């Protein structure tokens with residue numbers, strides 16, 4: 462049994478395809494209205510051209526609101542939980558889960574493997590602080606999804622999903638091999654999935670890609686590919702990357718020699734896409750800047766240095782979306 466927390470873009474994509482492939486899935490929403498919609502309509506996954514890629518009929522999966530998660534889970538514990546909320550909601554969601562699960566009814570062997578799919582860095586440590594003793598894993602994906610209604614999601618681009626245990630949390634007994642059944646279910650559902658023994662490098666690689674592409678596309682209101690359109694834009698990308706690499710060096714975090722080429726490649730193959738940060742800015746929603754560029758700033762501080770370019774873009778993006786009371 463797989464519990465998906467958060468029925469947004471990623472949650473509907475994974476929940477829908479897993480349920481359509483026959484996996485046992487429970488989808489946990491924030492609102493009763495969305496839960497009702499999913500109960501009536503199921504989940505439809507659309508191709509970018511509008512055709513239907515997959516459909517999980519109502520009844521192929523269980524759906525509920527997060528408030529009911531603990532009650533339901535204690536009656537029938539699941540094997541895996543996929544945490545698919547934005548960074549800003551991770552603490553609240555995990556605190557709710559912790560508050561509702563009754564510790565005396567829980568044996569450590571009952572706890573599911575919790576896989577955190579957020580972009581950015583630092584969330585797994587925060588989750589570990591709220592859910593001590595849980596087996597925590599990270600998920601990194603280059604799938605692209607956009608929810609277009611409470612029960613429909615557009616699969617904007619197929620990618621690869623890596624899941625694995627981070628170095629820091631590996632010591633707590635969460636061997637990556639426990640993820641093998643999940644990997645098989647994801648593969649059966651049509652996701653190209655890899656059980657990664659280098660998930661930390663995947664997280665830090667994705668962090669660099671997001672820290673360069675996301676704030677600049679959001680500030681300039683351009684699709685990813687247009688970052689490469691002028692020398693001025695490219696030089697700003699390089700400035701952010703070079704500063705982040707100095708921070709990585711100071712923290713002893715390894716990075717790929719061809720990371721610049723990888724960033725250019727992402728801009729090229731997602732050239733028409735709106736980055737997630739630009740989407741949030743356009744919707745007037747808080748962005749994930751604090752956990753992307755903000756985490757480069759925090760890593761710099763932890764090594765006694767400053768990452769001024771990342772501090773600046775963090776402040777500029779926060780100024781776009783955080784309203785003064």
Ligand SMILES: NC(=O)C1=CN([C@@H]2O[C@H](COP(=O)(O)OP(=O)(O)OC[C@H]3O[C@@H](n4cnc5c(N)ncnc54)[C@H](OP(=O)(O)O)[C@@H]3O)[C@@H](O)[C@H]2O)C=CC1
Pocket residue numbers: 466467468469470471472489490491492527545546547548550553554578579580581602603604605606607608737749
């Ligand atoms: N979309 C993508 O293609 C990719 C996303 N990611 C990462 O995955 C994470 C999720 O992204 P994405 O799916 O796009 O985000 P969305 O905003 O589309 O979805 C997040 C979902 O979490 C739900 N949620 C928030 N708080 C709660 C709560 N208290 N109880 C239950 N549900 C809650 C939201 O509910 P509500 O709808 O009510 O607001 C929403 O449905 C992000 O960190 C993102 O960076 C990574 C790679 C690709």
Ligand SMILES: CC(C)(CO)C(=O)C(=O)O
Pocket residue numbers: 580670671674675685727731734735736737738
């Ligand atoms: C890689 C990139 C930039 C693709 O749009 C992304 O992950 C995002 O938008 O957050």
